[in-house]
Amino acid sequence: MTAPLLSVKNLTIDYIGEEKDFRAVDDVSFDVAPGEVFGLAGESGCGKSTIAFAISRLHKPPALIRRESTILLNGRNVLDLDDKGLRDFRWREVAMVFQSAMNSLNPVLRIEQQFYDVLKTHKGMSRAQARDRTAEMLKLVDIAPDRMRDYPHQFSGGMRQRIVIAICLALDPRLVVMDEPTTALDVVVQREILQRINELRRSLGFAVLFITHDLGLMVQFCDRIGIMLAGKLVEQNTAEATYGSPQHDYTKQLWASFPSLHGGVLL
Amino acid sequence: MTGQPTPILALDRVTKTFGHGPGAVHAARSISFSLHAGRALALVGESGSGKTTCARMAMREYMPTEGKILFKGEPVDRASPTETARYRRAVQMIFQDPFASLNPAHTIAYHLKRPLLLHRPDIKRAEIDATVRALLQQVKLDPDIVTPKYPHELSGGQRQRVNIARALAAKPEVIVADEPTSMLDVSVRLGVLNLLSEMKQQMKLGLLYITHDIATARYVAEDIAVMYAGQIVEWGNVGKVIDNPAHPYTKLLLSAVPDPDIRFDDPSVRLRPEDAEEIRRKSALTQDKIVEVDTDHFVRAA
Numbered sequence: 318m319t320a321p322l323l324s325v326k327n328l329t330i331d332y333i334g335e336e337k338d339f340r341a342v343d344d345v346s347f348d349v350a351p352g353e354v355f356g357l358a359g360e361s362g363c364g365k366s367t368i369a370f371a372i373s374r375l376h377k378p379p380a381l382i383r384r385e386s387t388i389l390l391n392g393r394n395v396l397d398l399d400d401k402g403l404r405d406f407r408w409r410e411v412a413m414v415f416q417s418a419m420n421s422l423n424p425v426l427r428i429e430q431q432f433y434d435v436l437k438t439h440k441g442m443s444r445a446q447a448r449d450r451t452a453e454m455l456k457l458v459d460i461a462p463d464r465m466r467d468y469p470h471q472f473s474g475g476m477r478q479r480i481v482i483a484i485c486l487a488l489d490p491r492l493v494v495m496d497e498p499t500t501a502l503d504v505v506v507q508r509e510i511l512q513r514i515n516e517l518r519r520s521l522g523f524a525v526l527f528i529t530h531d532l533g534l535m536v537q538f539c540d541r542i543g544i545m546l547a548g549k550l551v552e553q554n555t556a557e558a559t560y561g562s563p564q565h566d567y568t569k570q571l572w573a574s575f576p577s578l579h580g581g582v583l584l
Numbered sequence: 585m586t587g588q589p590t591p592i593l594a595l596d597r598v599t600k601t602f603g604h605g606p607g608a609v610h611a612a613r614s615i616s617f618s619l620h621a622g623r624a625l626a627l628v629g630e631s632g633s634g635k636t637t638c639a640r641m642a643m644r645e646y647m648p649t650e651g652k653i654l655f656k657g658e659p660v661d662r663a664s665p666t667e668t669a670r671y672r673r674a675v676q677m678i679f680q681d682p683f684a685s686l687n688p689a690h691t692i693a694y695h696l697k698r699p700l701l702l703h704r705p706d707i708k709r710a711e712i713d714a715t716v717r718a719l720l721q722q723v724k725l726d727p728d729i730v731t732p733k734y735p736h737e738l739s740g741g742q743r744q745r746v747n748i749a750r751a752l753a754a755k756p757e758v759i760v761a762d763e764p765t766s767m768l769d770v771s772v773r774l775g776v777l778n779l780l781s782e783m784k785q786q787m788k789l790g791l792l793y794i795t796h797d798i799a800t801a802r803y804v805a806e807d808i809a810v811m812y813a814g815q816i817v818e819w820g821n822v823g824k825v826i827d828n829p830a831h832p833y834t835k836l837l838l839s840a841v842p843d844p845d846i847r848f849d850d851p852s853v854r855l856r857p858e859d860a861e862e863i864r865r866k867s868a869l870t871q872d873k874i875v876e877v878d879t880d881h882f883v884r885a886a
Contacts, residue, residue: 332628360769360770360771362767421756440667474631483750502631503630503631503796504630504796504798504837504840504841504842505630505836505837505840505855505860506630507840507842508839508840508855509847509855509857509860512854512855513857515849517847530769531770531841531842532770532844533842533844534842536844536847537842537844537847537848538844541704543753560844569769570771571771573774574770574771574773574774575799576769576774576777576800576802576803577799577801577802578798578799578802578826578838578843579826579827579839
């Protein structure tokens with residue numbers, strides 16, 4: 318295996334409470350190789366989103382990352398970055414797509430303006446340059462570039478989600494963190510979007526940290542999968558192995574809770 | 585459907601239009617389905633396909649623009665106030681969001697006593713507490729622990745069980761469950777679905793199960809109706825429709841269901857967005873012709 322792009326080591330995160338602390342992430346270590354799709358699966362409250370936030374350093378008090386933790390991106394410890402370093406790092410190196418990302422567009426700004434905000438802040442682009450880049454990015458996600466003059470409400474939910482993904486990719490990040498990117502969408506749109514992301518990561522070479530609770534979807538999309546239970550990473554394996562020969566009891570239980578389309582439950 | 589007893593609840597060519605003129609939205613177009621005692625019908629479709637509009641018409645929350653709703657063979661629009669009250673008791677709903685559908689200011693006991701006091705004059709005051717306990721036991725919650733609690737002290741799955749108990753308290757004949765598990769964790773989802781199936785069989789309920797997850801539809805229901813853009817495009821026996829889909833939209837929907845045996849990297853299974861767009865465009869047109877594919881399996885065609 319080549320040198321990992323992202324290397325999370327002994328990550329431990331507590332939510333500091335008045336009486337006692339709650340350990341949300343407990344000694345989690347995993348690597349993501351360049352261009353790889355790594356999945357984190359688990360129930361709500363298992364700490365998967367907390368990890369996603371920590372990687373972009375978006376966690377806020379009362380979340381506290383314990384001292385022994387390291388998050389290395391291209392060999393640099395994200396947890397040591399100062400404010401300026403952090404500004405350069407976010408979006409350029411790690412971009413994030415949130416759960417209800419389609420609602421994170423500003424409703425009173427045209428799509429073009431929302432791209433321009435990012436491109437000007439992070440790359441100092443002019444209006445004309447930003448417009449060219451916007452057209453290029455929209456084409457990537459199958460949206461006609463002439464619609465950049467439209468407002469978010471003029472697009473469907475699936476299209477808005479694709480626009481958010483296009484904005485995310487506009488600065489050529491090396492890693493895209495996707496926290497349940499398609500949960501609010503129906504299956505056909507979900508398939509269209511993830512299929513497109515899969516093609517894009519093959520052509521552009523970015524890695525994806527993909528978070529969801531849908532194991533079936535995860536096996537379709539990911540190269541490797543980590544299963545989380547109560548803050549711990551209990552199993553880490555290739556997608557085929559997670560599906561074909563799950564090791565941990567919890568993984569087996571998780572599979573047994575998905576009804577199969579062909580009757581009965583999976584496994 | 586001939587040869588079957590009169591359904592408890594039936595929608596007969598029901599149409600619902602919101603607004604008027606060129607901006608009118610046809611949320612439901614010529615919808616017909618029936619609910620039978622001890623059987624579940626799954627209404628499947630994407631968001632915006634009109635599933636919830638159908639549920640609301642079944643709950644008589646919306647009056648249909650056209651068509652009839654029949655309760656035990658009688659049209660409900662001519663019902664007297666007494667009959668309407670009977671309908672309100674007999675048709676109960678379970679909502680999608682277990683966090684929003686219980687009153688945060690009241691205990692679980694209160695939530696279950698209210699329907700008993702309102703809808704069940706046959707139960708004496710002294711027996712109410714015992715009935716609340718029995719209801720909670722029925723949904724596999726421990727009455728000693730749960731009754732004094734407030735909704736925020738329960739998990740999503742527990743709350744959804746309370747919602748089921750609340751619906752059962754009115755001794756319904758039909759339960760309309762609108763995405764009852766879509767906000768629950770995967771590990772508790774099956775438990776709630778199993779509970780619904782059990783209740784359906786034991787109490788001979790007619791269940792209308794609304795979902796976007798076609799795999800759970802197969803798990804819960806005997807019959808299925810696939811909706812798109814306000815029309816039921818294909819319906820019939822759940823196994824027949826899923827194993828042998830005839831309508832292009834049903835095929836599209838089934839091909840997109842997450843299946844761990846299919847990898848996105850495999851070019852032969854690639855879903856072409858332009859094909860999907862074409863199917864959507866065609867399926868949105870009014871399709872009047874009904875074709876019988878098989879016994880108990882029907883499809884609409886242009």
